[in-house]
Every structure is written in structure tokens, then in C-alpha cells.
Amino acid sequence: MRAIEISAPGGPDVLRPCERPTPEPGPGELLIAVQASGVNRPDVLQRKGLYPMPPGVSDLPGLEIAGTVAGGAADDLAAAGLALGDAVCALVAGGGYAEFCVAPAGQCLPLPKGLNMVEAASLPETFFTVWQNVFQIAGLKAGETLLVQGGSSGIGVTAIQLAKAMGASVIVTAGSDDKCAACLALGADHAINYRTQDFAAEVKRLTGGSGADVVLDMVAGDYLAREIDCMADDGRLALIAVQGGVKAQIDAGLVLRKRLTITGSTLRPRSVAYKTVLARQLREQAWPLLESGRVKPVIHQVFPAARAAEAHALMESSTHVGKIVLTWD
Numbered sequence: 001m002r003a004i005e006i007s008a009p010g011g012p013d014v015l016r017p018c019e020r021p022t023p024e025p026g027p028g029e030l031l032i033a034v035q036a037s038g039v040n041r042p043d044v045l046q047r048k049g050l051y052p053m054p055p056g057v058s059d060l061p062g063l064e065i066a067g068t069v070a071g072g073a074a075d076d077l078a079a080a081g082l083a084l085g086d087a088v089c090a091l092v093a094g095g096g097y098a099e100f101c102v103a104p105a106g107q108c109l110p111l112p113k114g115l116n117m118v119e120a121a122s123l124p125e126t127f128f129t130v131w132q133n134v135f136q137i138a139g140l141k142a143g144e145t146l147l148v149q150g151g152s153s154g155i156g157v158t159a160i161q162l163a164k165a166m167g168a169s170v171i172v173t174a175g176s177d178d179k180c181a182a183c184l185a186l187g188a189d190h191a192i193n194y195r196t197q198d199f200a201a202e203v204k205r206l207t208g209g210s211g212a213d214v215v216l217d218m219v220a221g222d223y224l225a226r227e228i229d230c231m232a233d234d235g236r237l238a239l240i241a242v243q244g245g246v247k248a249q250i251d252a253g254l255v256l257r258k259r260l261t262i263t264g265s266t267l268r269p270r271s272v273a274y275k276t277v278l279a280r281q282l283r284e285q286a287w288p289l290l291e292s293g294r295v296k297p298v299i300h301q302v303f304p305a306a307r308a309a310e311a312h313a314l315m316e317s318s319t320h321v322g323k324i325v326l327t328w329d
């Protein structure tokens with residue numbers, strides 16, 4: 001099969017088209033004939049040698065795919081309620097930049113009605129991550145305020161739409177006025193250009209001094225102290241990345257006085273059983289929102305898979321809004 005491999009750690013050009021043996025599905029796994037592969041920032045980190053794959057996982061990058069079921073044991077197909085030829089999208093721990101990929105059956109979801117393969121491939125990584133962090137871990141409720149750092153990211157556009165659909169208010173940060181406008185168009189209540197405004201002061205002003213109930217943070221570093229400053233009593237901060245650095249100096253007294261909860265997580269190494277539960281919840285609660293059009297995939301650009309290096313260069317330029325997707329013809 002054709003695939004895109006990381007020939008050595010480095011810049012986008014180390015992504016090279018290659019031939020690899022088609023993988024064999026093991027127990028509990030399905031073989032997917034891939035039509036589209038989503039690109040995520042963790043793929044960029046893996047390409048740079050900063051995000052090693054978990055043990056036993058393909059060295060090929062790619063955490064999400066859409067395609068048709070091309071193989072699997074009869075009992076695994078039956079347990080997943082799927083048949084050969086069915087259209088699915090799937091969360092995988094690696095190997096997604098390829099014409100064929102194996103996926104745990106429990107991490108395969110049917111294509112939401114009305115969505116095409118490119119749109120479906122853009123969903124799993126951000127939907128699983130946002131669902132887990134914003135709703136499962138931080139417990140965002142209707143009527144509460146969510147602050148999303150990086151509102152125009154793949155993660156951000158999903159967080160804005162899901163949180164609004166669940167009845168929360170959403171404040172985002174983004175690095176340009178155009179990106180702020182894109183976030184508002186997706187339903188965010190307020191967008192703060194973090195390059196020209198102090199987001200902590202703005203969040204306090206916008207919430208009448210009470211602060212954000214939940215923060216989805218992909219920056220960390222010196223953002224942590226500022227987030228703690230603009231969080232509400234009993235606030236929950238879910239940390240998913242450290243783009244701004246791993247060290248932080250915080251006012252621990254404020255954490256006590258506000259009764260804050262600070263959590264961190266990475267999705268990729270979690271067990272199949274854990275991800276299968278998230279998949280069921282997404283199918284029950286998020287898939288209807290996609291099928292009704294209340295929540296929409298946001299596709300910035302599609303590249304033929306052979307041009308994966310250009311897709312990564314675009315992601316690193318950070319000029320995109322939403323998702324970048326590769327296709328296999």
C-alpha cells in the first residue's frame with residue numbers, strides 16, 4: 001500500500017511517500033480502506049521526534065481516518081454493528097497516513113449522515129479530545145462559561161461548537177482579528193485577540209468579574225497564572241498541550257481560595273476500552289448534532305496525501321482555521 005512515512009526527525013520535507021505492507025487486523029480490530037486522513041498538531045510533534053508513538057503502534061503518522069471497512073473477523077464486525085464496505089471514521093493511535101489502516105472496532109464510528117469522507121476524517125481526534133476534556137473531565141454544564149485558548153485550531157473549532165450546542169457561553173482567544181471573526185462566526189460569544197489584548201482582563205470584564213468556569217488550555221507556560229487569575233470559584237482547567245512552555249509560576253493561594261481543579265491529559269496512550277466509551281458517548285450525543293447540522297466540520301484545506309509535507313508546512317504557519325485533511329485517490 002502507499003503511505004507517508006517520517007524518514008527522519010525534522011521539518012516537513014522528511015515526510016516521504018513510501019510503499020508499506022498492508023497491515024493485518026488483529027483481534028478486536030478492523031481493516032479500513034482509507035479515503036481521507038486528518039492532520040493534527042500532534043503529527044507535527046511526532047515528525048519532529050517530540051511525540052514518540054506508544055509501544056506496538058505503527059511508526060506511520062496519522063491519528064484519524066475515514067474510509068470503508070475492508071476486513072476484520074466476523075465476530076468483531078458483528079460486535080461493532082458493521083459490515084464489509086460500510087463507511088466509517090476512526091480514531092487510531094498511529095498509521096493514519098496510509099491507504100489502509102487497522103483500527104480498534106470500538107473506535108470506529110459510522111459516517112455522520114450527510115458528511116463526506118474528508119469531513120468525517122476531520123472529526124475523531126478533536127471530538128474525542130474535546131469530549132474527554134471539556135465534558136468528561138472538566139464537566140462543563142449549560143449556563144457556564146468556557147474559555148478556549150486557540151479558538152481557531154482544529155481543537156478550538158470543535159470546542160466552540162460543542163460547548164455552544166450544550167448551552168454554555170464560549171470565550172476564545174486567537175492570534176489575529178480574522179481568526180477572531182472566524183470563531184465568532186462559528187458561534188463563540190466573544191473572541192479575544194491575544195496579541196493585542198490581555199485575555200485575563202478581558203475574561204474578567206466579559207463575565208462581570210466572575211470569571212470562566214472551565215478553561216481548555218493548549219498553551220500552558222505563563223498562561224497558567226493568568227488563567228487562574230480569570231477563573232471562577234470552583235473552576236476547572238483542562239490542560240492538553242504546552243505550546244507556551246512546561247514551567248509555570250502560579251499563585252497557589254488563589255487555587256485554594258477559588259477551589260480550582262487543574263487537570264492534564266494526552267489521549268493517544270489511553271486504552272482501547274477508555275476510547276471505546278468515549279466513542280459510544282460521541283455517537284449518542286455528538287453525532288446527532290453533526291447530522292442535524294448544528295455542529296459542522298470546519299475544513300481549511302485538502303491536500304493529496306503525496307503532498308503531506310505541504311500540509312504540515314501550512315499547519316506550522318498557523319494561518320489555518322479548523323482542519324487540514326489528506327486524501328487518497
Ligand SMILES: NC(=O)c1ccc[n+]([C@@H]2O[C@H](COP(=O)([O-])OP(=O)(O)OC[C@H]3O[C@@H](n4cnc5c(N)ncnc54)[C@H](OP(=O)(O)O)[C@@H]3O)[C@@H](O)[C@H]2O)c1
Pocket residue numbers: 039040041042125129149150151152153154155156173174175176179194218219239240241242243244265266267268315318319322
Ligand atoms: N492532550 C491531548 O490529548 C491532545 C489531543 C489533540 C491535540 N492536542 C493539542 O492541542 C493543540 C491543538 O491541536 P490542533 O491539531 O487543533 O492544532 P492547530 O490547529 O495547529 O492549532 C494550534 C493552535 O494553538 C494556538 N496557539 C498557539 N500559541 C497560542 C497562544 N499563545 N495563545 C493562544 N493560542 C495559541 C494557535 O493559535 P494562533 O495561530 O492564533 O496563534 C493555533 O490555533 C496542539 O497543541 C495539540 O498538540 C492535545
